[in-house]
Amino acid sequence: MATAKGIERSSVIISVFSTTPGIGKTIVAINLAAGLASEGYKVCLADLDLQFGDVLNYLKLTSKTTVAGAQRALLDHPKTFDVRKFLIDYSNNGITFSILPAPLYVFDAYQTDINIVKEIINDLNFCDYIIIDLNSMFSALNLAMLDISTVINYVGVIDFLPALKNYKIGYDTLIRFDYEESKIRLVENRADSQKLINSNDVERLLGEPFYHRLPNDYPSVKKSINTGQPLMFAAPDSKLTKSFGELVGLYSNRPHSQGEAVTDIPTEKNSGGLLSKISNFFGF
Amino acid sequence: MAYRTIVIENDENFLEDILYVLHRSPDFEVSANYKSAQAALGQAVMFKPNFFLISVDNATMLNSVKNFVETFPGAFILGTMSSWNPVIAKQAMDNGITGCVLKPFTAKQLLDYIRLYSARGLHKPAELISFFSPKGRAGRTTLAAVLALLIAEKTGERVALIDADLQFGDLPMFFDVEPERTIVDATQDIRLLTPITLEPYFHKIKDGVFLLASPARPEYAELVTPESLVDVAMMSANIFRYVIMDLPSGFNPLSLNLCRISDLVYVTTMINSGFEVKHTKKTLEMFESQAGENSKIHAVFTRVNPFTEEQREKIAEQLDYPVDVMIPNEYQMISVANSGRLARGLPQDTLLMKTISNLADEIIESGK
Numbered sequence: 133m134a135t136a137k138g139i140e141r142s143s144v145i146i147s148v149f150s151t152t153p154g155i156g157k158t159i160v161a162i163n164l165a166a167g168l169a170s171e172g173y174k175v176c177l178a179d180l181d182l183q184f185g186d187v188l189n190y191l192k193l194t195s196k197t198t199v200a201g202a203q204r205a206l207l208d209h210p211k212t213f214d215v216r217k218f219l220i221d222y223s224n225n226g227i228t229f230s231i232l233p234a235p236l237y238v239f240d241a242y243q244t245d246i247n248i249v250k251e252i253i254n255d256l257n258f259c260d261y262i263i264i265d266l267n268s269m270f271s272a273l274n275l276a277m278l279d280i281s282t283v284i285n286y287v288g289v290i291d292f293l294p295a296l297k298n299y300k301i302g303y304d305t306l307i308r309f310d311y312e313e314s315k316i317r318l319v320e321n322r323a324d325s326q327k328l329i330n331s332n333d334v335e336r337l338l339g340e341p342f343y344h345r346l347p348n349d350y351p352s353v354k355k356s357i358n359t360g361q362p363l364m365f366a367a368p369d370s371k372l373t374k375s376f377g378e379l380v381g382l383y384s385n386r387p388h389s390q391g392e393a394v395t396d397i398p399t400e401k402n403s404g405g406l407l408s409k410i411s412n413f414f415g416f
Numbered sequence: 417m418a419y420r421t422i423v424i425e426n427d428e429n430f431l432e433d434i435l436y437v438l439h440r441s442p443d444f445e446v447s448a449n450y451k452s453a454q455a456a457l458g459q460a461v462m463f464k465p466n467f468f469l470i471s472v473d474n475a476t477m478l479n480s481v482k483n484f485v486e487t488f489p490g491a492f493i494l495g496t497m498s499s500w501n502p503v504i505a506k507q508a509m510d511n512g513i514t515g516c517v518l519k520p521f522t523a524k525q526l527l528d529y530i531r532l533y534s535a536r537g538l539h540k541p542a543e544l545i546s547f548f549s550p551k552g553r554a555g556r557t558t559l560a561a562v563l564a565l566l567i568a569e570k571t572g573e574r575v576a577l578i579d580a581d582l583q584f585g586d587l588p589m590f591f592d593v594e595p596e597r598t599i600v601d602a603t604q605d606i607r608l609l610t611p612i613t614l615e616p617y618f619h620k621i622k623d624g625v626f627l628l629a630s631p632a633r634p635e636y637a638e639l640v641t642p643e644s645l646v647d648v649a650m651m652s653a654n655i656f657r658y659v660i661m662d663l664p665s666g667f668n669p670l671s672l673n674l675c676r677i678s679d680l681v682y683v684t685t686m687i688n689s690g691f692e693v694k695h696t697k698k699t700l701e702m703f704e705s706q707a708g709e710n711s712k713i714h715a716v717f718t719r720v721n722p723f724t725e726e727q728r729e730k731i732a733e734q735l736d737y738p739v740d741v742m743i744p745n746e747y748q749m750i751s752v753a754n755s756g757r758l759a760r761g762l763p764q765d766t767l768l769m770k771t772i773s774n775l776a777d778e779i780i781e782s783g784k
């Protein structure tokens with residue numbers, strides 16, 4: 133992919149997207165960034181949930197510089213613009229990754245220009261990995277980011293029928309929008325949470341297996357958010373941390389220690405009377 | 417019994433048209449016609465009229481509607497307009513008019529309008545109520561749906577649900593319906609519609625509750641302009657006493673415009689990681705900076721735990737804004753919504769239902 137300056141982009145862009153809000157995108161984005169950084173890669177996490185971004189919240193950071201400031205600087209002084217001035221670092225135990233924070237005010241978020249954001253992201257080309265945290269709509273900004281992404285980490289939690297509907301509709305829409313199937317990585321979050329809908333049925337419905345499944349682990353996530361640290365520091369021994377390690381392995385082509393086996397998450401066999409309802413709704 | 421009708425119209429051509437139509441219909445009997453409101457107010461009482469057709473194209477006549485409502489309580493008063501004007505229709509409603517009709521009309525259309533406006537409920541302006549949430553997954557849709565069912569049940573008046581969460585609207589699924597016509601059709605046709613012809617775009621959920629569904633595919637959302645949706649919402653206010661709108665998450669031209677025309681905006685947030693209060697605070701600041709004041713904006717928190725007054729105060733303090741509504745956690749609700757059984761039976765006697773029922777009472781009271 134060519135950047136604005138005509139240089140072939142070398143960094144991998146992973147966008148974290150979903151069509152239902154509040155299902156773990158930001159948790160996934162933060163832990164991908166931390167995991168890839170711990171493998172020695174240079175990583176930047178861009179918070180493009182512009183109006184209500186949570187990256188700084190979850191890491192207990194505050195920042196004076198944001199993507200809104202970067203936009204202003206790029207407009208005012210395009211020649212001297214240096215994106216690095218607008219990043220802040222998260223460091224813990226010798227592991228560091230950069231963050232491009234979301235604007236502090238909704239009004240600034242509202243004024244964001246998609247083409248400028250694209251340029252800013254392109255300027256992050258000095259990184260090995262750029263992780264982009266998005267919100268849950270097919271907005272022009274999100275689509276522009278999905279376009280420039282190497283892979284789309286498409287997250288779903290299948291605990292609620294409308295959420296399943298939105299996951300399926302979102303996937304079908306991505307395909308209709310001509311994103312290659314190989315680029316879309318279906319990631320199920322909270323995969324073993326008490327639920328009425330069976331993962332196998334979901335895979336049948338999507339016509340595509342999950343690329344990875346992250347277990348439900350509310351205590352660890354809570355600890356992570358409360359201490360403002362990625363899971364590898366807040367809950368190093370948890371199942372969820374291990375599962376993130378595997379996902380990072382998949383994205384860095386270095387399968388994490390135990391080989392490539394995906395965490396074994398038992399699927400419930402009995403999906404109750406709901407399956408027939410889903411079948412009716414989706415007509416399969 | 418034919419309607420004893422008074423026609424007030426200062427345009428010769430329209431007057432001729434209207435009289436021609438009424439004279440040929442067995443359902444209407446023209447008692448008198450006037451060219452000014454003043455004359456009608458002075459003389460019409462002699463005919464014990466129960467039906468008025470007043471041209472609201474004329475500002476003086478529009479303003480006089482109040483006097484007719486006062487002098488002829490119980491009469492059906494329809495404003496006639498030569499082209500549909502949502503602002504005038506709203507002013508006429510504020511003045512207590514039964515409803516507006518588009519000129520020219522047939523006798524059958526007049527009867528349709530009478531049926532429509534009788535079913536609507538009190539001859540009062542509609543309450544436009546928006547459910548906004550900063551990020552979504554807030555319990556917004558559940559709250560809007562249950563509220564619509566309860567208000568209809570309590571008042572016997574008509575309630576509209578507009579699923580303006582265009583890309584990922586869940587209301588059709590909550591009610592287990594797949595309406596043929598959606599918001600896309602309504603907004604594309606709105607220029608040609610009248611209240612009577614807009615009504616069939618709504619899908620009847622049950623007595624008194626009607627849904628204007630979101631489109632089947634996310635990309636169809638692009639076909640809906642904020643202006644046309646504002647027009648649809650404003651025309652719906654003529655058909656329904658309550659218009660409840662489920663908005664897309666966050667600030668966008670659509671949510672901002674619908675909030676602008678709403679009488680009540682509920683900013684709904686689900687307590688989860690704790691940062692939601694911060695998001696709500698940012699939301700309130702944005703509304704304030706847009707409108708200069710926040711009097712119609714109410715903060716709602718769902719899944720509040722512990723469900724106590726202390727907790728309410730704690731959140732309000734963090735927010736620096738009153739917390740008008742707190743909704744408790746209720747797992748049962750999820751399974752009800754999950755099954756599409758929402759219209760068939762709400763969970764009874766739960767704390768959740770009691771809280772939403774109280775909110776319905778408050779809204780009904782404020783609309784009287």
Ligand SMILES: Nc1ncnc2c1ncn2[C@@H]1O[C@H](COP(=O)(O)OP(=O)(O)O)[C@@H](O)[C@H]1O
Nearest residue numbers: 153154155156157158159347348349350353689
């Ligand atoms: N694997 C998980 N196990 C348990 N809870 C989770 C998990 N992933 C996310 N959560 C919970 O979901 C909430 C929303 O996550 P978040 O990443 O903010 O979602 P999004 O970015 O998609 O809006 C978090 O506050 C957290 O409590």
Ligand SMILES: [Mg+2]
Nearest residue numbers: 157158181186
């Ligand atoms: Mg997020």
